Amino acid sequence: MDRLKILRIIILVIFIILISRAAYLQIINGDYFFRLSEGNRISVRPINAPRGKIIDSQGKVIVSNRLTYNLYLMQNEIPPGVSAEDILEDLSEISGIDSQRLIGNYRNTDAKSLVEPILLARHLSKEEMVVIVENNDLLPGIIVQEASLRDYIYPENLVHTTGYIGEISRNELISFNELGYNYKAGDFVGKSGLERQYEFYLAGQAGAEQIEVDNRGQKKQTLGIRKPIAGNDLTLNINFDLQQSVEEILKESFDRLRIEAEEDDERTKPTSAAAIVMDVNSGAVLAISSIPNYNLNLFAKGISNSEFQELSNNPLRPMLDRTVMSDYPPGSIFKLITGAAAMEELGVRADTSFYDPSGRFYLPNWSRPFRNWLDRGEGQLDFVRAMARSNNIVFYELGHELYKEYRGDKLAEYARKFGLDEKTGIDLPSEKTGVVPDDQWKREKFNEPWYPGDAVNLSIGQSNLLTTPLQIVQMFSVFANEGLLYKPQLVDKITSPEGEIIAEFEPVIKADLRSEISPSTFSALKQGLYDVVNQSYGTASHHFINFPIEVAGKTGTAQTSVALTNHAWFGGFAPYEDPEIAVVVLLENGGSSSFSVPIARDIIAHYFGVNQEDE
Structure with missing residues (x-):
């Protein structure tokens, strides 16, 4: 009898446990398990x-x-x-x-x-x-x-x-x-x-x-x-046919110059190159190239670590966009800024006469001379001819006069008017601002004042001055259109898959210099740029003999911290009378501007459909 009672109690306890468990599953956690079953079904x-x-x-x-x-x-x-x-x-x-x-x-x-x-x-x-x-x-x-x-x-x-x-x-x-x-x-x-x-x-x-x-x-x-x-x-805004031609011209010249440098101990191999073509009347970027580059489809599926390391460790840094992510001293191209400041602040005019007796400029109480690129004096020359000849002595003198009058501020102020020392605002990430040194900058950076030698060096585009190729082409566009500083723009519009316009980008004028810089200043500087290319004594004229389009431009050979290694620049615009495009070419460590000028000429020739074989 006791055994039967014990069995009944055990069965009752088991039954109570089962009932309790079912209640727990269905009542207390019923929602959770319903959602779980639905997850398994849907x-x-x-x-x-x-x-x-x-x-x-x-x-x-x-x-x-x-x-x-x-x-x-x-x-x-x-x-x-x-x-x-x-x-x-x-x-x-x-x-x-x-x-x-x-x-x-x-x-x-x-x-x-x-x-x-x-x-x-x-x-x-x-x-x-x-x-x-x-x-x-x-x-x-x-x-x-x-x-x-x-x-x-x-x-x-x-x-x-x-x-x-x-x-x-x-x-x-x-x-x-x-x-x-x-x-x-x-x-x-x-x-x-x-x-x-x-x-x-x-x-x-x-x-x-x-x-x-x-x-x-x-x-x-x-x-x-x-x-x-x-x-x-x-x-x-990119014209892809123009883009391909610019890249082909740039790469062929870059590769050839590197091969030639291997056979000439007095030349250095360029380590990269950049070229930009921009509409001077809108800021639209029509072509923009930096080489060396890489194959984009490496990244489409997800690049392997070994492939990425190979690109990253390449000494020529092919992943670096030299047009906006690198900055360089512009050399003699900066003489445009020095000229503008001198004409507006010192009363210099197109026919103002200067004298270069020896190809050397001496500061008072300084024994070391500042030298011209030509190792002899050029005698009497006016301001426009000095620009065409890229005569350092004249611009040293102008830089020193600006220093005596305004210390280290006025020349830097004019550089900033033309868009240097700030991002252009182009629709690309990782753009550099560049550097325009002045007295305040030097005190903060080196705890030293701005000396006369700093002003003299800055006048020809040296002295810690750094600019990107995009800033330089933007600057040339201001001289081309005589006063309007346009924001460079790559994208013209954004449209939905159905063709609806989501955003449209109109030209943006960042600054209007027409109220700050006189027409006579622009006229004189443009004449100097014209003579650089078109007069027999101009530093770029040899490369434009019989060229059917009138081009204005400026050469620049910028010293670097490495001995015997210079960056080679050419910037300009065309046509001279009614400018359409500004062009800049940079050869990083390219040695001489004489190597960058033919690249720019060929780009301009392609844009205007010039058959150079018939020249």
């Missing part, structure tokens, strides 16, 4: 959105997208009792994709729910895609989805300006999403150039497909689709 699969295209001013597509396939793991489609890592091992055996790569991507995911897809691999080969799809029944939870691969149609043109994309970093993920965007780990974003500058316009919005799956993870039906939204397109 799956959300990603639909990638194509990135916006980049198009030139003539409608030529420069950057687009092409079809590719990405590999995902859907955790809520994995049947009970099966581990994700076992499936990934099977996937590796079937596809040949490295299992450590797959498992590593799975473990490193930051997926916040079972229904969120985990990206295992991008850009499957056609063979990988086919074999995975064919073995879909053996790989529950594994899906292959169409995606877009960035297609740099001309991967070695407009490289630094276009820029490249790469996987989003943790810092970018946090900062972008704090701005209200919805990026996820594994997304590709712009890392440099226009791709970075216009990231939030170019990036599309991913879509999703909600489906019902059975207990084996197989799709039963589509419940709903949120369509992806393609990114917006950029239409540039």
